[in-house]
Amino acid sequence: xxxxxxxxxxxxxxxxxxxxxxxxxxxxxxxxxxxxxxxxxxxxxxxxxxxxxxxxxxxxxxxxxxxxxxxxxxxxxxxxxxxxxxxxxxxxxxxxxxxxxxxxxxxxxxxxxx
Amino acid sequence: xxxxxxxxxxxxxxxxxxxxxxxxxxxxxxxxxxxxxxxxxxxxxxxxxxxxxxxxxxxxxxxxxxxxxxxxxxxxxxxxxxxxxxxxxxxxxxxxxxxxxxxxxxxxxx
Numbered sequence: 534x535x536x537x538x539x540x541x542x543x544x545x546x547x548x549x550x551x552x553x554x555x556x557x558x559x560x561x562x563x564x565x566x567x568x569x570x571x572x573x574x575x576x577x578x579x580x581x582x583x584x585x586x587x588x589x590x591x592x593x594x595x596x597x598x599x600x601x602x603x604x605x606x607x608x609x610x611x612x613x614x615x616x617x618x619x620x621x622x623x624x625x626x627x628x629x630x631x632x633x634x635x636x637x638x639x640x641x642x643x644x645x646x647x
Numbered sequence: 648x649x650x651x652x653x654x655x656x657x658x659x660x661x662x663x664x665x666x667x668x669x670x671x672x673x674x675x676x677x678x679x680x681x682x683x684x685x686x687x688x689x690x691x692x693x694x695x696x697x698x699x700x701x702x703x704x705x706x707x708x709x710x711x712x713x714x715x716x717x718x719x720x721x722x723x724x725x726x727x728x729x730x731x732x733x734x735x736x737x738x739x740x741x742x743x744x745x746x747x748x749x750x751x752x753x754x755x756x757x
Contacts, residue, residue: 537690564743573656574649575736575747576691583743591744623690633679633698636745638690 536560537639539624545645546614554609554642556624564627565607566591566636567599569620576623582607614646650674651739653748661756666724668751670737673718677739677746682711682722685734685750694735695722727755 540555558565563584568576568591578591582601596618598610607626611618621643625636652671660666668682678699683691697704697711697720704711710723724731732755737748 566745568747573749575651575653575749577747578744581744592746625690632740632743633696635681635693635696636683636691638683638692640688640690 537624537626537637539622539639539642541642542640543643543645545647546611548615548646549613552611552614552644554611554622554624554644556607556609556639557605558607558624558626558637559605560626560628560637561604562626562628562637563604565601566625566627567597567607567609568623568625569593570623570641571620579609579622614644616646618644619646620644648673649746649749650677651737651746651748653737653751655751656749657752657754659754659756660727662729663726666722666727666731666753666755668722668724668735668737668753670720670722670748671718672720672739672746674739674741674746675718676741679740680711680713680720681738681740681745682709683736683738683747685736691736724753727753729755729757731755 537558566581567579580599582588624639628634681696682694685691734750
């Protein structure tokens with residue numbers, strides 16, 4: 534089934550450790566996004582990529598980095614995790630050939646930083 | 648500061664009745680609006696959308712209304728069904744970037 538695969542599903546991480554959340558899509562979408570979901574705040578954009586080789590900062594980029602080496606993969610890295618990064622992380626993609634294309638989301642990664 | 652606000656964190660409705668979810672926004676540059684539905688342990692899925700040049704869009708049991716002068720949109724679900732129990736996110740778009748509200752949890756009672 535075409536879609537977005539995120540890994541891991543959940544993770545408990547000690548503060549100060551480095552972590553990479555993986556995201557792969559097989560829909561050949563140009564644009565990809567990382568959001569975090571926190572209670573009472575909805576989904577907030579961390580980083581995005583309009584096409585392979587380019588990335589941009591969203592609303593809450595501090596403490597996170599991304600890369601987009603190819604169309605399919607868009608990993609999110611926490612260089613040194615802090616407890617405030619405890620959240621549910623969603624990767625998404627869209628076919629930016631149309632402005633009105635909706636986002637397709639993965640099932641999320643639940644991250645707990647202790 | 649959140650540009651998209653859903654002021655009702657939860658809504659309980661009886662099966663068969665209408666569910667009305669509300670959303671307010673502050674950025675007048677938003678030109679496209681969407682509603683997403685989310686079940687536990689799953690990602691949000693697209694439900695319905697509306698362009699800023701329209702004031703209503705209907706898709707089966709779901710209708711979205713847009714009032715640009717009031718910077719307000721709403722989602723009507725009629726009739727509500729048990730499978731509609733989920734979190735609903737309002738989202739608004741400008742320059743290919745999407746801003747989300749905090750979500751409204753809908754519970755449909757049998």
